[in-house]
Amino acid sequence: MNAVTIAVDLAYLVAGVGFVVALHLMNSPATARKGSRLSWLGMIVAVVAALVSVIHDGTITTTGWVVLSVGAIGGAAVGLVMARKVKMTDVPQVVSIFNAVGGGAAALVAIGGFVRLDGGPGIGTRVMIATVLDIIVGPVTFSGSLIAAGKLQGWVPSRPVVFPGARFITVALTVVGVGAGCYLLAGHDSTWVLILAVCAALAFGVTMVLPIGGADMPVVIALLNSFTGIAVAIAGFVIDNGALIIGGALVGASGGILTLLMARAMNRSIISVMIGGFGTGDSGPATGPAAVGAGASIRRISAEDAAIQLAYASKVIIVPGYGLAAAQAQHEAAELAALLAEHATAFFAIHPVAGRMPGHMNVLLAEANVPYPDMKEMDAANLEFPTTDVVLVVGANDVTNPAARRPGNAVSGMPILNVDQAKSVIVIKRSMGHGYAGIDNELYIDPKTGMFFSDAKAGLAEITAAVKALVAA
Amino acid sequence: MTTALMSDIYMFVLAILVGYEVITKVPSTLHTPLMSASNAIHGIVIIGAVVIASQARTDAGYALAFVAAFFAGMNVVGGYSLTDRMLQMFRKRPEPPAHDGPKELS
Numbered sequence: 001m002n003a004v005t006i007a008v009d010l011a012y013l014v015a016g017v018g019f020v021v022a023l024h025l026m027n028s029p030a031t032a033r034k035g036s037r038l039s040w041l042g043m044i045v046a047v048v049a050a051l052v053s054v055i056h057d058g059t060i061t062t063t064g065w066v067v068l069s070v071g072a073i074g075g076a077a078v079g080l081v082m083a084r085k086v087k088m089t090d091v092p093q094v095v096s097i098f099n100a101v102g103g104g105a106a107a108l109v110a111i112g113g114f115v116r117l118d119g120g121p122g123i124g125t126r127v128m129i130a131t132v133l134d135i136i137v138g139p140v141t142f143s144g145s146l147i148a149a150g151k152l153q154g155w156v157p158s159r160p161v162v163f164p165g166a167r168f169i170t171v172a173l174t175v176v177g178v179g180a181g182c183y184l185l186a187g188h189d190s191t192w193v194l195i196l197a198v199c200a201a202l203a204f205g206v207t208m209v210l211p212i213g214g215a216d217m218p219v220v221i222a223l224l225n226s227f228t229g230i231a232v233a234i235a236g237f238v239i240d241n242g243a244l245i246i247g248g249a250l251v252g253a254s255g256g257i258l259t260l261l262m263a264r265a266m267n268r269s270i271i272s273v274m275i276g277g278f279g280t281g282d283s284g285p286a287t288g289p290a291a292v293g294a295g296a297s298i299r300r301i302s303a304e305d306a307a308i309q310l311a312y313a314s315k316v317i318i319v320p321g322y323g324l325a326a327a328q329a330q331h332e333a334a335e336l337a338a339l340l341a342e343h344a345t346a347f348f349a350i351h352p353v354a355g356r357m358p359g360h361m362n363v364l365l366a367e368a369n370v371p372y373p374d375m376k377e378m379d380a381a382n383l384e385f386p387t388t389d390v391v392l393v394v395g396a397n398d399v400t401n402p403a404a405r406r407p408g409n410a411v412s413g414m415p416i417l418n419v420d421q422a423k424s425v426i427v428i429k430r431s432m433g434h435g436y437a438g439i440d441n442e443l444y445i446d447p448k449t450g451m452f453f454s455d456a457k458a459g460l461a462e463i464t465a466a467v468k469a470l471v472a473a
Numbered sequence: 474m475t476t477a478l479m480s481d482i483y484m485f486v487l488a489i490l491v492g493y494e495v496i497t498k499v500p501s502t503l504h505t506p507l508m509s510a511s512n513a514i515h516g517i518v519i520i521g522a523v524v525i526a527s528q529a530r531t532d533a534g535y536a537l538a539f540v541a542a543f544f545a546g547m548n549v550v551g552g553y554s555l556t557d558r559m560l561q562m563f564r565k566r567p568e569p570p571a572h573d574g575p576k577e578l579s
Contacts, residue, residue, distance in 0.1 A: 015517070016488070019514050019517075020491055020492075020495060022510065022514075023492070023495045023496060023499075023507075023510070023511070023514075024495045024498075026496075026499045026503055026506070026507050026510060027495075027498040027499050027500065027503075028500070029500075029502060029503060029560075029563040030565075032503055032506060032560050032563065033557065033560040033561060033563075035510070036506075036510055036513075036553065036556045036557050036560055037557070039510060039513065039514060039553070040513075040553050040557075043513070043514075043516065043517065043549060043553070046517060046520060047519060047520065047523070050519075050520040050523040050524070051523065054523055054524070054526075054527040057527065059527050059528065060526060060527035061529070061530070063529075063535055064526045064527055064529050064535070064538065065526075067526055067529070067535045067538050067539045067542065068522065068523060068526035068538060068539075068542050069542075070539070070542075071522070071538070071539040071540070071541070071542030071543040071546065072519065072522065072542040072543070072545065072546035073546065074543055074546065075542065075543035075544060075545065075546030075547035075548075075550070076546040076547065076549070076550035076551075077550075078543075078547050078551075079546065079547035079548065079549070079550040079551025079552070079554070080550050080551060080554055082547075082551050082555075083550075083551045083552075083554040083555035083558060084554060084558070086555070088559075091505060091509070091555070091559070094551070094555060095505075095508055095509055095512055095555075098509075098512045098513075098516075098547070098548050098551055098552050098555075099512060101544035101545070101547050101548045102512070102515040102516060102518055102544070102545070102548045104540075104541075104544045105518045105519070105521065105522060105541045105544035105545040105548065106518050106521065108522075108525070108537050108538075108540055108541035108544070109518065109521035109522065109524070109525055109541055111537055112525030112528070112529070112534060112537045112538060112541065113525065113528075221508070222508065225508055225511065225512065228512075228515050229511065229515050232515045232517065232518045232521075233485055233488075235518055235521045236481070236485075236521075237478075237481050237485075238521075239520075239521055239524045239525075240477055240481065241520055241521070241524070242481075242484055243517055243520060244517055244518060244520060244521060245481055245484050245485050245488065246484060246488045247514045247515060247517035248515060248517070248518075249484075249485050249486075249488035249489045249492060250488055250489075250491070250492040250495075250496075250511065250514060251492075251511040251512075251514055251515045252489060252492070253488075253489045253490075253491075253492030253493045253496060254492055254496045254507065254508070254511040255508075255511065256493075257493065257496050257497060258504060258507075258508060261501075261504075350501070350502075352501050352504075355505075357504075357505055357508065358501070358504035358505060358507075358508060359501055359502060359503060359504025359505040359506070359507070359508075360505050362501075362502045362503070362504075362505065362563075363505045363506070363559050363562070366559070366562040366563045366564075367562050369564075371564055371565055371566040372502055372563045372564070372565070373565065373566060374566070375502055377500060377501050377502065378501075
């Protein structure tokens with residue numbers, strides 16, 4: 001070890017520590033931005049160290065420099081434009097694409113090592129296992145994330161895509177991928193087998209995500225995020241680099257935790273999400289209000305009725321759901337909350353799976369200038385409902401169904417917002433259509449619930465206008 | 474089993490445990506920025522792109538290095554700028570535009 005190698009290795013350690021501290025600072029919105037900047041600094045330190053190391057070794061050719069700098073700068077420019085231009089409702093797609101390119105880059109690092117040594121003396125087993133693993137995990141992440149992004153964007157149908165023989169194809173791809181991997185591991189350095197393994201892995205990623213429904217996307221994005229982290233960590237094994245291992249492992253852990261949290265909040269096991277087969281598309285069933293089940297009576301109210309209740313309440317909680325995100329009604333909701341807050345206590349209660357990825361609703365509301373202390377998490381909000389005058393539910397269904405507290409139905413055991421404990425409830429909904437779980441919501445037939453059938457955006461605007469008229473009068 | 478591999482495995486396992494400890498404390502309010510921030514962190518794979526660019530000698534090697542550098546550059550820069558863009562929207566209660574009535578809610 002000479003001085004430069006030691007300095008470079010220490011710089012990687014500094015970067016790793018920076019990532020950990022950065023993630024620690026994410027535990028509060030007040031310090032999160034500082035954390036993100038610290039992480040960025042760590043990244044710069046690591047990249048500079050890598051460049052110093054390469055210059056010191058003197059192995060890189062001029063073409064190598066050109067390829068590296070043009071590629072990195074071009075990619076950076078594309079990434080920057082995407083990050084700047086994306087609408088907040090479309091963040092899940094972009095996160096998915098960044099997952100894809102991260103996994104793709106990890107796979108290419110592994111393949112790069114392979115191609116370089118192809119025909120030369122065999123790669124050591126140490127590197128070989130990691131290389132073969134990354135040749136499988138990287139492409140699966142790449143194609144899976146692209147399909148997920150396509151589903152979120154609407155380029156690929158967001159409903160579960162199933163076709164005859166799909167299971168068989170998945171099994172066949174697994175056999176081919178694993179077989180090719182084993183062949184390479186056995187020490188046969190064949191480029192064609194390598195290409196076969198990569199293609200099988202790419203196809204596997206596609207068949208893995210295609211059958212998963214749009215509503216399960218929060219789980220899938222988190223899972224693919226975790227995969228990408230693992231792929232990057234494995235690339236770290238391939239090139240024996242601590243910064244990649246630490247960074248990748250942190251992301252793997254983060255994605256893994258979010259996957260479990262999301263699956264639990266949706267009352268689904270990860271296995272059942274992955275097997276897929278059911279789930280809803282982006283647009284709910286467009287059945288009319290008449291489609292109420294079991295002939296139970298509901299109480300319909302108008303925007304004016306809702307406005308009267310809201311204007312005279314001293315404590316209001318707004319429960320936004322998927323429907324609000326789909327209708328892009330976050331600005332209307334924020335405006336109403338701000339209006340009510342002039343005379344009463346008003347805040348948002350946010351279920352973990354509201355939106356299209358974990359925590360997505362909070363970002364949408366933050367964009368609409370809702371201050372973060374007004375976004376209550378489920379547990380905090382559940383303490384508040386019993387003392388609340390009016391709860392306004394906008395585009396949320398299953399997460400408010402009191403049936404979840406009883407055993408024996410599709411939502412049993414699912415953590416919910418205890419909306420029914422409030423003094424009265426107003427639900428804005430397009431129709432009596434079912435939520436994701438496909439069962440009736442008992443909240444709607446509760447006598448203290450008023451149903452206002454409308455699109456989330458238009459409905460909120462009507463109610464806000466009516467409240468304004470009342471307040472001005 | 475070499476010592477290098479062994480220390481790599483130690484690092485990997487310990488980093489996962491540290492990640493678990495740190496990330497379970499992140500409130501669900503910040504889960505989207507967290508995912509975006511971790512997205513940016515896996516852009517560290519750009520170091521891998523630097524390494525394969527330094528070892529490339531053939532056309533195939535250069536092509537791989539180019540695509541890897543492009544992907545990783547997009548990952549790093551896009552990830553950090555998106556995270557920062559989201560986080561700067563999270564603010565405390567703004568100084569009110571002259572409303573009266575109760576302001577403190579929590």
